[in-house]
Amino acid sequence: xxxxxxxxxxxxxxxxxxxxxxxxxxxxxxxxxxxxxxxxxxxxxxxxxxxxxxxxxxxxxxxxxxxxxxxxxxxxxxxxxxxxxxxxxxxxxxxxxxxxxxxxxxxxxxxxxxxxxxxxxxxxxxxxxxxxxxxxxxxxxxxxxxxxxxxxxxxxxxxxxxxxxxxxxxxxxxxxxxxxxxxxxxxxxxxxxxxxxxxxxxxxxxxxxxxxxxxxxxxxxxxxxxxxxxxxxxxxxxxxxxxxxxxxxxxxxxxxxxxxxxxxxxxxxxxxxxxxxxxxxxxxxxxxxxxxxxxxxxxxxxxxxxx
Amino acid sequence: xxxxxxxxxxxxxxxxxxxxxxxxxxxxxxxxxxxxxxxxxxxxxxxxxxxxxxxxxxxxxxxxxxxxxxxxxxxxxxxxxxxxxxxxxxxxxxxxxxxxxxxxxxxxxxxxxxxxxxxxxxxxxxxxxxxxxxxxxxxxxxxxxxxxxxxxxxxxxxxxxxxxxxxxxxxxxxxxxxxxxxxxxxxxxxxxxxxxxxxxxxxxxxxxxxxxxxxxxxxxxxxxxxxxxxxxxxxxxxxxxxxxxxxxxxxxxxxxxxxxxxxxxxxxxxxxxxxxxxxxxxxxxxxxxxxxxxxxxxxxxxxxxxxxxxxxxxxxxxxxxxxxxxxxxxxxxxxxxxxxxxxxxxxxxxxxxxxxxxxxxxxxxxxxxxxxxxxxxxxxxxxxxxxxx
Numbered sequence: 001x002x003x004x005x006x007x008x009x010x011x012x013x014x015x016x017x018x019x020x021x022x023x024x025x026x027x028x029x030x031x032x033x034x035x036x037x038x039x040x041x042x043x044x045x046x047x048x049x050x051x052x053x054x055x056x057x058x059x060x061x062x063x064x065x066x067x068x069x070x071x072x073x074x075x076x077x078x079x080x081x082x083x084x085x086x087x088x089x090x091x092x093x094x095x096x097x098x099x100x101x102x103x104x105x106x107x108x109x110x111x112x113x114x115x116x117x118x119x120x121x122x123x124x125x126x127x128x129x130x131x132x133x134x135x136x137x138x139x140x141x142x143x144x145x146x147x148x149x150x151x152x153x154x155x156x157x158x159x160x161x162x163x164x165x166x167x168x169x170x171x172x173x174x175x176x177x178x179x180x181x182x183x184x185x186x187x188x189x190x191x192x193x194x195x196x197x198x199x200x201x202x203x204x205x206x207x208x209x210x211x212x213x214x215x216x217x218x219x220x221x222x223x224x225x226x227x228x229x230x231x232x233x234x235x236x237x238x239x240x241x242x243x244x245x246x247x248x249x250x251x252x253x254x255x256x257x258x259x260x261x262x263x264x265x266x267x268x269x270x271x272x273x274x275x276x277x278x279x280x281x282x283x284x285x286x287x288x289x290x291x292x293x294x295x296x297x298x299x300x301x302x303x304x305x306x307x
Numbered sequence: 308x309x310x311x312x313x314x315x316x317x318x319x320x321x322x323x324x325x326x327x328x329x330x331x332x333x334x335x336x337x338x339x340x341x342x343x344x345x346x347x348x349x350x351x352x353x354x355x356x357x358x359x360x361x362x363x364x365x366x367x368x369x370x371x372x373x374x375x376x377x378x379x380x381x382x383x384x385x386x387x388x389x390x391x392x393x394x395x396x397x398x399x400x401x402x403x404x405x406x407x408x409x410x411x412x413x414x415x416x417x418x419x420x421x422x423x424x425x426x427x428x429x430x431x432x433x434x435x436x437x438x439x440x441x442x443x444x445x446x447x448x449x450x451x452x453x454x455x456x457x458x459x460x461x462x463x464x465x466x467x468x469x470x471x472x473x474x475x476x477x478x479x480x481x482x483x484x485x486x487x488x489x490x491x492x493x494x495x496x497x498x499x500x501x502x503x504x505x506x507x508x509x510x511x512x513x514x515x516x517x518x519x520x521x522x523x524x525x526x527x528x529x530x531x532x533x534x535x536x537x538x539x540x541x542x543x544x545x546x547x548x549x550x551x552x553x554x555x556x557x558x559x560x561x562x563x564x565x566x567x568x569x570x571x572x573x574x575x576x577x578x579x580x581x582x583x584x585x586x587x588x589x590x591x592x593x594x595x596x597x598x599x600x601x602x603x604x605x606x607x608x609x610x611x612x613x614x615x616x617x618x619x620x621x622x623x624x625x626x627x628x629x630x631x632x633x634x635x636x637x638x639x640x641x642x643x644x645x646x647x648x649x650x651x652x653x654x655x656x657x658x659x660x661x662x663x664x665x666x667x668x669x670x671x672x673x674x675x676x677x678x679x680x681x682x683x684x685x686x687x688x689x690x691x692x693x694x695x696x
Contacts (some may be wrong), residue, residue: 002517004517005513005514005517008513009510009513012509012510012513013510014510015509016507045386061367102651108341108342112341116338116344116350117345117346117348118349118559118562119343119346119530119533119563120563121533121537121563121564126542129540129541130334130543131541131542131543139516139542139543141538141541141542141543143541144509144541155400157427212537212541213507213534213537213538213541214506214507214537215343215533215534215535215537215563217530218341218342218343218345219341219342220343220345220506223504223506255509255510256510258498258500258510258511259510259513259514261513262498275497275499278499279475279498279499279500279501280475282501283501283505
């Protein structure tokens with residue numbers, strides 16, 4: 001076993017997990033507090049990435065693009081909430097799924113009209129596009145390190161916002177008992193718009209940070225959305241803490257599984273079988289984890305009532 | 308009674324002829340027009356439209372109608388759309404098909420059921436081998452051929468060991484099989500990544516770095532190629548381990564990755580700078596009409612329409628004469644943009660393969676330059692499994 005490689009893979013896993021957390025945090029807030037299944041969350045991730053690409057091209061600075069993208073996605077989220085989703089809160093989940101699936105198609109088509117079908121690319125500033133030697137022999141891309149730090153900062157900000165501020169208190173109260181919050185005279189409509197906008201900004205943040213690693217393209221949010229749903233189901237719907245733990249867990253299992261399963265299977269079976277089985281098993285691993293966790297804790301690791 | 312039957316039959320035949328002359332030749336075109344790879348589908352559609360313009364929208368004296376369908380890079384959707392083209396639209400030809408898994412799912416809906424099928428990209432080993440059919444032609448290649456040429460290049464460059472990465476689907480497996488067949492050095496490791504949704508290659512790149520190979524060989528078509536090239540650079544591997552690719556650096560990815568791909572080597576059966584009259588007309592026409600370089604997807608689609616035209620022309624528009632069209636198409640006598648080639652017994656081209664380098668031309672555009680010919684008149688390895696001759 002190569003320890004440097006193991007550490008590097010764990011860093012990769014944590015980085016993927018943190019990115020998933022940003023996406024899942026918004027999703028779990030919306031799901032837990034507003035009781036809304038929002039399939040279009042991945043579209044907000046995509047919109048964030050496209051905004052980042054455009055603003056980078058306009059301003060010539062990735063850092064400035066971040067500053068502009070966050071409020072822009074927040075506004076898009078708030079508009080979507082006010083225009084489309086308000087009337088859905090009292091409908092059942094199937095209606096919400098239908099409507100938000102429609103939003104996915106709408107956003108994909110809109111992006112095609114505005115930006116065209118070709119993908120965009122976001123150039124990185126010079127100081128982020130190299131790699132650092134963290135330990136002797138451990139070379140790590142500096143941008144991925146920046147993702148880890150920025151996501152941790154966002155996670156701490158979210159923790160502070162939810163646990164230490166008045167708006168956070170309302171959010172937590174909304175997650176536990178929506179009717180009571182409304183009965184106490186809180187403007188629940190406004191709270192919902194804030195929460196949805198916050199979720200959108202987090203998704204946009206995840207999108208803009210993923211943009212320089214991957215291509216900014218139509219439908220980029222849909223694959224990652226499935227992972228985000230797995231995260232919130234494992235973590236417990238409505239729980240930010242649960243989303244954090246589950247996201248890191250999934251990031252690590254996915255990455256480490258992809259990295260080491262072929263070798264592990266290769267030592268027990270012949271090469272041909274390992275070639276066929278390892279990628280299949282690696283891509284299944286997180287779903288297996290979900291099945292096991294749900295079998296023992298159907299509510300997820302942390303339910304919203306406690307966390 | 309007999310007289311009446313004959314009159315009726317003659318009348319019906321006349322009706323049929325008039326209907327035939329008025330009806331257009333129908334070509335179904337299945338490609339990816341949504342999601343990430345939509346840019347590949349756009350290149351194919353644009354090339355088919357350019358071909359239509361060049362032939363004045365006519366084949367064998369009849370008008371031509373192309374019906375485009377979107378497979379969403381999903382075999383189920385591709386098969387459904389193909390079924391609709393064959394059964395409802397009753398097309399005379401079906402073409403397009405970027406993805407091997409989509410083609411494999413749609414294949415049996417077409418061959419033997421009336422229309423002639425022309426793959427403009429995908430070339431899975433099964434169709435070149437035991438599943439081959441007289442109703443099927445390819446204007447591209449068999450999947451293994453291009454990486455086989457790359458393996459040969461790696462031998463010529465004296466590279467002692469490689470690390471291999473490809474997506475885990477039909478074409479990915481063919482690509483790896485191809486390079487393994489010809490490459491004589493050591494393969495230190497290989498990874499099949501989840502397709503099409505895995506776009507973060509950090510885990511695999513870390514393994515490749517640790518394996519310390521002489522080179523890395525990958526196959527990542529479409530947007531995935533762009534992601535791969537960027538992550539390869541960010542991981543600091545671009546400076547340390549040379550990268551060789553197939554179907555990864557092309558006219559669809561170059562405008563996005565730009566300088567990142569400069570100098571990278573890849574093999575292909577076509578290149579925008581191939582010097583023949585058909586190719587000059589195609590490349591110049593494409594650039595004038597769309598303002599960008601055509602990709603190999605475009606070249607193969609342009610050829611597909613021209614191949615179909617050669618078949619329809621030979622029978623003067625009588626598309627009911629399938630045997631006549633097949634015989635004419637088999638001659639591959641249509642002025643291909645890759646230059647003259649022949650069809651093998653399995654109706655896959657026997658053709659040259661070139662080594663191409665990504666360069667910046669005098670106008671500052673990123674494009675591909677032919678370095679040298681790797682294979683002359685190369686035939687795929689599966690043709691012996693095909694019972695046709």
